[in-house]
Amino acid sequence: MSTGQSFYITTPIYYPSDLPHIGHGYTTVAVDALARWHRQSGDDTWMLTGTDEHGQKMLRAAAANGVTPQEWVDKLVTESWFPLLETLEVRNDDFIRTTQPRHEERVQQFVQTLYDRGYIYAGEYEALYCVGCEEFKPEAEIVDGTGAFEGLKVCAIHSKPLELLQEKNYFFKLSEFGDRLLELYKNEPDFVRPESARNEVVSFVRSGLKDLSISRSAFDWGITVPWDPSHVIYVWVDALLNYATAVGYGTDPAQFERRWPAYHVVGKDILRFHAVIWPAMLMAAGLDVPRGVFAHGWLLVGGEKMSKSKLTGIAPTEITDVFGSDAYRFYFLSAIAFGQDGSFSWEDLSARYQAELANGFGNLASRTTAMIEKYFEGVVPPASAYTDGDLRVQQIVTDAAANADAAMERFRPDEAIAGIWTIVDALNGYITDNEPWALAKAGERERLGTVLYTAAEGLRALAVLLSPFMPEATQKLWEALGHSGRLQDQPLREAGAWGVLRPGTSVNGLAPLFPRIEQ
Numbered sequence: 001m002s003t004g005q006s007f008y009i010t011t012p013i014y015y016p017s018d019l020p021h022i023g024h025g026y027t028t029v030a031v032d033a034l035a036r037w038h039r040q041s042g043d044d045t046w047m048l049t050g051t052d053e054h055g056q057k058m059l060r061a062a063a064a065n066g067v068t069p070q071e072w073v074d075k076l077v078t079e080s081w082f083p084l085l086e087t088l089e090v091r092n093d094d095f096i097r098t099t100q101p102r103h104e105e106r107v108q109q110f111v112q113t114l115y116d117r118g119y120i121y122a123g124e125y126e127a128l129y130c131v132g133c134e135e136f137k138p139e140a141e142i143v144d145g146t147g148a149f150e151g152l153k154v155c156a157i158h159s160k161p162l163e164l165l166q167e168k169n170y171f172f173k174l175s176e177f178g179d180r181l182l183e184l185y186k187n188e189p190d191f192v193r194p195e196s197a198r199n200e201v202v203s204f205v206r207s208g209l210k211d212l213s214i215s216r217s218a219f220d221w222g223i224t225v226p227w228d229p230s231h232v233i234y235v236w237v238d239a240l241l242n243y244a245t246a247v248g249y250g251t252d253p254a255q256f257e258r259r260w261p262a263y264h265v266v267g268k269d270i271l272r273f274h275a276v277i278w279p280a281m282l283m284a285a286g287l288d289v290p291r292g293v294f295a296h297g298w299l300l301v302g303g304e305k306m307s308k309s310k311l312t313g314i315a316p317t318e319i320t321d322v323f324g325s326d327a328y329r330f331y332f333l334s335a336i337a338f339g340q341d342g343s344f345s346w347e348d349l350s351a352r353y354q355a356e357l358a359n360g361f362g363n364l365a366s367r368t369t370a371m372i373e374k375y376f377e378g379v380v381p382p383a384s385a386y387t388d389g390d391l392r393v394q395q396i397v398t399d400a401a402a403n404a405d406a407a408m409e410r411f412r413p414d415e416a417i418a419g420i421w422t423i424v425d426a427l428n429g430y431i432t433d434n435e436p437w438a439l440a441k442a443g444e445r446e447r448l449g450t451v452l453y454t455a456a457e458g459l460r461a462l463a464v465l466l467s468p469f470m471p472e473a474t475q476k477l478w479e480a481l482g483h484s485g486r487l488q489d490q491p492l493r494e495a496g497a498w499g500v501l502r503p504g505t506s507v508n509g510l511a512p513l514f515p516r517i518e519q
C-alpha cells in the first residue's frame, strides 16, 4: 500500500455517437475501482474520462441527423454520456471533451512542437480507411466482403466496406521510433500489460513501423493544423492528446508536473494507439511516456465481440435497472479475468447475483446485524478470549487485505475481489460452525459476544475493502455498523487490522443489501 504518490489513471475517451454500452461501462468501472482503491490508499489520485468528438464518423452521424456536429455531440454527451457515469457510480475527477478550447489550443501547440522539431513532413497518401475505426487499415485487418459487400474490401472489426482515400497528408515520422520503443518495452516490462498484449505490441514494432498520416483535408470537423489551415489534425492524434491537455499540458506546468505521466486502461482494440503511437508522439515532443498501458479483453455476447453495430450492444441501464449499479460493477469486475475476453450472459449475471451477492455477502450482513439487534439490543458486544477458530478468521482478514492490495497494484480487480471474498466465505462458515443461536439458547453470553464481535468486525473490514467496487451497498453496511460519514474516505490502510470496530457501537437495522429479484 502506497501513500502520497501521484496516481493518474484514464479511460479511453469514447466516441459519443455510439450510445454507451456495457463495453464502455466495463472499462469505466474498472478504472473507477482502481482510482477509488488508490484514493483510499492515500495516493494523490486523479481519474480522467471523456469523449472523443471529432472525425468523420461524428460528422456523418450529425449530417444524417440534420444538425451541426457540435450540436450533435453536445446532445449525446449531455443526454447519454454524463448520465452513464452517474448510473455506474463513477467518481471521476475530470471529464474532457475534445471540442473544449482547453484541449484544442494545446493540441495545436503539441503538433506545432513536433513540426518545429522536424518530426512532421508533407506527403501523398492512398490507402483503405475505416470510418468506424477512424483508421487507415493495415493489411492484416482487411478482409473480403461477403453477401451485400461481395467484391469489396471490408474492415475485419466493423464488417463494413473500407473507403479508398487519396490525399495530400502530413506525416509523423513514427518509423524513426522503433528502436526506442523496443528499448522501452525491454527496460520496463510492465509498460504494456498483460503479457499477451505486451507480446503483440513487441512483435508489431519489431516487424517495422510506417510513418503515420496525421492530418486530413477532405473535411473540416477537427482541429486545424496550425501551419496549414486547409488540414485538420487526424482524430486519433487529437484524441490521444486528451490525456495530457486535461492535466495542464501547455497551460499549467505545476499541475502537469504533479499528475503526468498517466496509467492508461484501454480495450485491446486500441492497444497499438496507446502502446506504440502515443509513446512515440511523447518521445518526439520530449515528454515522459505513460507509466503503463493496460489492455483488457472484449466482452463477448453469444461468442462475438459485443457491439452496437452488430446489434449485440447492451445498455448498462438494462442491467442496473434490474440489479443495481453495485451488482453491475461487481459482476464485470469479478467474473472476468482482467486482461482476457469474457462472455456476458444474463443467466451468469443472475446466478452470481443470487449466489455471491444476495446469499453470500448480503445475507452475511443481514444476519450478523440482526443477531446483534436480537441478542445485544443492537449494541456491538465486546470480544473476550479468542479461540483458534476466531484467530483464523482474523488471519484471513489480514491476508485478504494484503492480497487484494497486491492484486490492485497489478491491475487485477478480479483477483482482488476473489481475495476479499475469502472473508465472506470464512465468515459465513464461521457463523454456521459457531451457531450463535445455540449459544444464546445455552446462555453462553460471553462466547456469543465474541462470535458476534468477530462477525461484525469481519463485516467492517469487508465494507472498507469492497467499497471501491460496490460503493452504495458498502456505504449502507457502514452506516448499519454505526458509522456516519463517507466510507469512501476511509483509509484502506486500516482495513485489515483487527479490533477497529468499537464494542458499544450501536448497530442499526439493515434492509437486504441485494434484494431477491423476480425472474
Ligand code: ME8
Binding pocket: 011, 012, 013, 014, 015, 016, 018, 022, 023, 024, 026, 027, 052, 239, 240, 241, 265, 266, 267, 268, 269, 270, 297, 298, 299, 300, 305, 306, 307
Ligand atoms: O476507440 N468489450 O472509442 P470507442 C470491452 N475514441 N470493452 C469494449 C467493448 C467490448 N465489446 N466495446 C468497447 C475509441 N469497449 C476512441 C478512443 S482514446 C484516446 C480514443 C471499450 O467509443 C474499450 O475500452 O470506440 C474500448 O477500447 C473502448 O470502449 C472503445 O471506445
